[in-house]
Amino acid sequence: MKKAFIHQIFYSEETRLALDNGFIPLDNSGQRPDWCEYWPIRNFIGHQEMDDDALYGFLSPKFKSKTGLGASDVHQFLASVDAATDIVAFSPFFDAGAVFTNIFKQGASGQRNAWPVFVESVRLLAPDVDLDTFVTDSRNTIFCNYFLAKPRFWRYWFDKAEMIFNSAEENNSPLGLGLNQTINHTSGPTPIKVFVIERLVSLLLATESRWSVQLFNPMSLPVIYLGADRFGEQLAMLDALKMAAATTGRSEYMTAFATLRAQICR
Template sequence: MLELSKPSSGGRSVEIRQIYYSDETRLQLDPGFIPLDNCGERPDWREYWPIRKFLLGHALDENTLYGFFSPKFGQKTTLRSSAVNAFIASVQSDADVISFSPFFDQSAIYLNTFEQAATNQPGIWPVFEQSVALIAPGIDAHAVPMDSRHSIFCNYFVATPAFWRRWLEMCETLFAIAETGNSALSGQLNAPAVYGRDFAPSKVFIIERVVSLLLAAEPHWRVKQYDPIQLPMSGSMVSPYPVDLSVLDALKTAAIETGRASYLQIFLQIRETLIQTARRARNAAAPQA
């Protein structure tokens, strides 16, 4: 039976929609989530288009948490809707955002989600720099630390209407620029960036990072996250080192909470040591020619 909503321990309802864009992806949906049809609609915006369409077209209930997951949510997190709902029910009712982000290795090893993307999408820094300066003045995309509370990949989170409205406000600023097509930033947002073995518009990668930017720039938002170490890692060469990754994450947390640069200096030192260790292990395991 389709679960349209489920109350949390704080008396709030939960509505999680799962996006599909073809008959094939519809078959991947978790029956405990609400299907959200995006067939044939603006694939250049990926998941942002159906999320935007819903948020602009519906009056949100202030006593409901909303989420919008891609069809690969189960594959990337190994979580079913029952586990998602159970965790939400266990969270205190004052949380603004509840995260189910996988890939702890990717969030821990990098200073922030922008550095993470720039490593995988070469040449994307200029669009990040200009976009962040526009929607979060005063934040340096190269320097702002993000720990596991802030680092959310794939938009795998549920949130209050207030948070979604603020998120949409920031995204719409970039959306308007990308759609007009008459500025340098517009060209950068629409330019292709490497995405695995394919390409995707750069705007997709900045939109996916708006949630992390918002949480880092406006610390009054209260976040609870599903234990990221219990979720799949990305398979990177540092994935086999959860203890070291946890130390890196804790150092970023300490830097954020205290404002002390010394924690980030230690973070950089330990990160370099971990990368060297992981690289040696990978090379040792590689078949000899």
Template sequence: MNVKIYQIFYDEVTRGRLDPGFIPLDNRDPQVKGWYEFWPILNFLNNQKLDEGDWYGFLSPKFESKIGLRSEDLVELIEQNSSRADVLLLSPEWDQISYFINVFEQGELCHPGLTSLSQNFLDSAGIEIKLDRAVMDCSNSVFSNYIIAKKDYWERWREYANLFFEYVNLRSEYNKEVGGIFYSTYPMKAFIQERLASIVLTKTAFSTINVDQSEWGPVNTFLFEDSQETRKLLRECNELKSQYRRTGDGLYLSQYWDVRSKVNIKDLAFLSNKQ
């Protein structure tokens, strides 16, 4: 088993931030613009043969600052868990994954219109999932493409990503810069592509492990109060969604909505007006 983790850089500044334990992946002159991490990952997968049993990852220059792990920590974590999982999830937004029913509801808050555009693509591609009903938790959701996985996962991701790339190139609405609470200078396609991983993990039963950040990881204080009570309620939300996904028992989903209603989330309309 080998661990092959690439770290993407865009210029000499970001190259200087790379962890020397990762493999540099040059994206200084991308063949297509506006895709950010998506393009170098897809380009690599379309042109390289992956080895069975090996782990692959493609991380941004901000990885350590967001997660707090260096390359040696990550390799050790993978080696400890390689025999019991196919996918390692390292999403920095554990709080939002826990609170929202899925990453598309969260995306709709931040970038209005994201859900319908995502659903249009899925319907066109024949990927049967209804985003207004999909339940996602920390075991099948990730942001920022912070995912390390074996060959089977990346082959499925590549399949979806190629379909999305071709679909978007024909439709201008995916390429326009979008507004939202947190970002306003990126095209919608950039925010949809980072959610493809969660689609893959929802549609295919990969065995996953994730780094539990609920005790120490950051809470987004634009949305939530960073308190022990908030963390407790968010952990409960995530666990109830997980129980629902495992059992299909609607009681867990009802309990999730009840617990979620107790989370003190800030006035989102006010936040939107401040942009």
């Protein structure tokens, strides 16, 4: 892979000083904190020219703490990526992706208000998708917007994201009101719209086969749930069962998934 412009977002002097020198600083100080990373991404895609052959990324200040990866690790991996690749992902939390049927169910776990908003958001973005039966696996699960992509994907992603943005900003429909509800998060109360946007890339990759994707091995990155590292083989099996179900459409794989999940998540 020849060219990559990897930005790292900062919100304050403290987060600016903590940035990785191997990334390009992207200032979001004092700007719409209710949208978190989407606001600076939106400003960039909407106003900057992009090289169609290059990869672009917009990482949060917590990239190193969540992935254990520095800029040198990212660039070293990119050197092995085929130039035709559309998307390169560096997603942690393999456990969170493996133990839930899909990334939206994971996001709604323990957050009762989030699920109906997720359902309505997906109905707007991908009307044919039923979140109750929708399956995502490690081939398409990306947390925290930790991915790089060529402009053609970013522009497509942006058009979809703006549907959520406009609904939330208008705030005059059931969906708009729901998107602006807050739920508890490690960084404090956060609007549900942020978590919808973070899951958009996974929705697109799981429903559209036209994108070429290369993944940094998610099983080598940190997990999020306490004690999950004790269940490495079982997590791999859960993920493999979901892959098989998504590939073949056979319900028996998801039946086996549910049985194995119940043994782990007691």
